[in-house]
Amino acid sequence: MTLTQITREKAVKRLMERVRPSRVVELPPSRAVGLAAAADMLAGVSVPEQAVSLRDGYALAARDSAQASDAAPAVLAIRGEIHAETRSSEPLEPGTAVRILTGGPLPSGADCVVAEEDVREQSGSLILTAPLRPGWFTSGPGADIGAHDLILAKGGSVTPQAAAVLARTRTPLVSVHEPPAVRILAVGSELAPPDQAGPGRIPADNLVLASGLAARTGAVVESAIPVRDDPDALMRELVREPAPALIITSGGTGRSERDFTANAAMRAGFEPLFQGVAMRPGKSVFAGMRNTTLMVSLPGPPGAVFACMHALVLPVLRGMAGFAPSSPLRVELADSLYAKPGLEWLVPCAVRLENARLTASPLIGRNVPVLLSLSRANAILPLAPGTALAPGDSAPALSPLFYS
Known part of the structure; x- marks a missing residue:
């Protein structure tokens, strides 16, 4: 089959038309970092969930300080203490105050906090010499985040900070796409696994390069191995089960007698999408599809692999991972x-x-x-x-x- 060389834009379009985002799973926010949101992620509850103190001090009703002055201080009896971990407290009686620490929930009947450095305590009573306003040094329910506020839009990456906010708003599970599986093959009898190369064998650096770039887009590399210059050996790797979402090969795309990658792929059942892209490096790139597995064959030089991964493969992997399209x-x-x-x-x-x-x-x-x-x-x-x-x-x- 003879295929006409196409532009990079058309090549990406043909690949993306066949991309299907990976399976959606439900995970706790802490385990979803780095994955793509499969749906809009919303806050589970308001933050804070009830009014809390912003300072160490005393909670009271502002009306009890309305007439306070230097000449006629308001004297409020102090009843108990509230910490950030306090689950519930007694309602505040008129004419009283309660010791409260930062983050502590305001008791019923209190509407403001006076900072400890702004007042004095005497014989178990709070001495106020100026009136306070409702809301002073407090944060009301939903002041930071409202229940069902949008935290992350569909297709976005779950960042550590988004996951932290989702956890804080008591969101137990979020819908994310599983990382797509990728198989990476470096074609060449002279190649050895990068950590096993000895005399006469070249470390398969393309395996390291392609694996690292794929991982940065959210993919999981299920295997990355060299394959000798043997069409049958390559075919076995191309059809090995379980089939990944994407197979990336490097080497064997030229015109010499050892450049058999495209023919081996078609013999293995891959339907050609294109063979040749009008770009340099990468004019000999081949792409095909077999069932639900995409395959992209890149030239062998590492510089060409780097360029073609960016130009063709990484957009495909991002789409498979469920991420929204990204502009240059x-x-x-x-x-x-x-x-x-x-x-x-x-x-x-x-x-x-x-x-x-x-x-x-x-x-x-x-x-x-x-x-x-x-x-x-x-x-x-x-x-x-x-x-x-x-x-x-x-x-x-x-x-x-x-x-x-």
Whole structure:
């Protein structure tokens, strides 16, 4: 089957049309951190749930201080003490006050708190020399969060802070998507598992690279192994059960006698989606689908894997994980760039925050070795053919570190 090379935008569209978010599960907020919300997450109760004190001091009814002055202080008998953990307390009788600590619930009959440093206690009584206002040093029910307030919208990432707020509002379970399973295969008889490479064998660095990038989008890597240059060996890995949501391969996408990945995939039952994308690196990328499993075959050079993961694979993984689509960053170029006519150029760059602006330094050129630039890159700049950019110009950048 002959497939025509397509643009990156069309390639992503074809992949995303076949993406289905992973299964929805119910988890406590503490176990949902990093996962995608499968529904809007709402506060379970108001915070605070009842009026509480904002200071260490004394709770009382403001009306009991209405006539207080230096010449004629109000004297209120102190009855008991309330802590933050106090479950219930006796109603406050007129003409009395109760010792209360920060976070303590106001008793019935009290509507304000006077800070301990603003009054004096004498012989078990509170001496007030100025009137107080209702609400003084108190926080009413729902002052921080109202019951059913939106904490996190569907498709958002459950952050530690969102999970903490959900837990505080007594939300027992939240609906989230399970992490999608990914299988990663590095094709090449010269490759060995990264921690087992000896003389004559090359560490399969693409397994480390692709696994790390996949994990940053919320995926779980079920296996990451090298596969020798044998179509049958590759086919066995492609159809091995249980089938993952996505298979990523690197190597074997060129035109030599050992570049058999696409043919092996089709023999294994993968229906081709495209073979060839109008971008560099990555013009030989193949994608297919078998039942519910997507497969994307990337070139072998690590720089190409890094670029193609950002350009094609990471949006797919985010969709499978249930995250809402994310727009590219807008960055300011630190150096000039020119993309020659022909194919879209995926430029590795280092994005950083400087003076409240995101700046991107391209990692290319004769003085920047490929592997060294890869170690410093955290984003990709996709440049259309013939694009010329000067320092200070704005451009889109793709990076899992800055998803919105």
